[in-house]
Amino acid sequence: MQKSLHISADDCTGCYQCVLACSDEHGYDFNPMKSVIQVFKFEDEGRYVPYTCTQCDEAWCQKACPTDAISVDANGAKVVSEALCVGCKVCTIACPFGTINYNADSGKVIKCDLCGGDPACVKACPTSAITFVNSDTAQFDKMRAWAGKTDAGTQQSN
């Protein structure tokens, strides 16, 4: 069974432990700037919203990549090959979620890779705002609706 990150913004307290754990897991010590999960803070609304790649089916990043550097791993994550990425950044403008980003230190792009099937952000979250659940129950409904709006084409059923 494929698993996905499930984010429940209502349960997020804005502790940023997911962000620190993510950057550490990916070899950037504890540097929030290098984390591929972000927490957005909305002062007016008093809300925190964790935000990362949904591993969407459309995979704009993968389709736009000119060097075949993005592939799908056994966990269904779209992963970037550091060896093949040339750092052209086309994927960063193609992804309508803005969840694949350029990392100037490595000259490559970085994105959520689900940590090989054991996401560090999930382990670090003290309030279960981020969980790792079976894909058919994860329901990234809001992002999927967004994905549908941005899809390149509509396929007709006939």
Next chain:
Amino acid sequence: MKQADYVIIGAGPAAVAAAETLRRSDRDGTIAIISRENISPYSRMALPYFLTGQISQKGTYLRKSSEHYKQHNITLYHATVTHVDPQKKHLHLASGGRVSYGKLLIATGASPIKPPLPGLDLPGVHHCWTLDDAKAIAARAGDGANIVLMGAGFIGCIILEALMSRGAKLTVIEAEDRMVPRMMDDVAGNMLKSWCEHKGMTILTSTRVASVADAGGKLEVTLDSGDSDVVDLVVVATGVKANIDFASDMGLEIEEGIKVDHHMQTSLTDIYAAGDCAQGRDFFTGLWSVHAIQPTATEHGHIAALNMAGRKAAYKGSLNMNVLDTAGLISSSFGQWQGVEGGESAQSIDAERYRYTNLAFEGDRLIGALTIGRTDNIGILRGLIQSRTKLGVWKERLMKSPNRIAESYIANTQM
């Protein structure tokens, strides 16, 4: 005579995306890609990184496994198509052979324009367009070489760093009044210019090359001002045009490119077009535009292939967008960044730190954007524009603080 159910002319991203989609949609149909260059399909986008030595030739290939096309039962032919007969459904090849097709996709891309100036056929004058061009440039652009780059457009800017990194002394000549005039407004174009000057390049805007002449193995470049200089290499990057000469007498509707409907079909039955040679639907206007960018090429190829295989799919239209790394300064542009009549725009300018954001709105929807010096979450700009999201209260917040792009999206879609 050779024949295939699906014949694709061209071997760039549109062609490869189409061939793969065809294979997924039709397991048994025969698929042939006809390539003018005798090399595995590669990406021109990757050439600057080949030029710096960061990647090998194989690093530019669109698919890395040498068995990829064979595994998917896609046949690659090396040939030049000279003529298409849409009645008999034949292609004529320069070698004298013919290929018959069931459905044809024209994905021949574009070629660089050579301005009509004396001396541009001399040895040492190159475009940076093919792998062979990149190899020729690499051979001349050694440490301390003097180089003139004609054109500070998208392609010119993207090879700047590659040329500088080889230790060359670079002079850039741009006819317009700013760098990247078709992707950047004057604030952004001049920010790029200032950046490049600080990196040690000479940037001459509102300047034209008058002629190039042989100077004993080197090249004497004379400007319209009368100034001249002797250099080792001239790189010509003054724009591209669709590769459609071979199709001019087929009876296709052609303007700047081959006109296609929202199924990517041309004006002729069983003939489709995709990528830089196609003039497809524009996302905003619904009119026909050539958007010669990688994401449009792969989208075109994908949609064309679905329709060729008999699955009706309609294209929503392409959104013009670019991301550019000019010697380390990263800029992006999306959609109608010039704004529209009756619309509003908001700017955030920090010239000292080379940061700029310009957002264009129509009502409370984002329709275009320019950025310099930021890379975080920039894809959201595409998402906001293409989904036509109504920003509500965030419109005014963005008017005050244009850099709150990601928040405006998340607040409108995730909360």
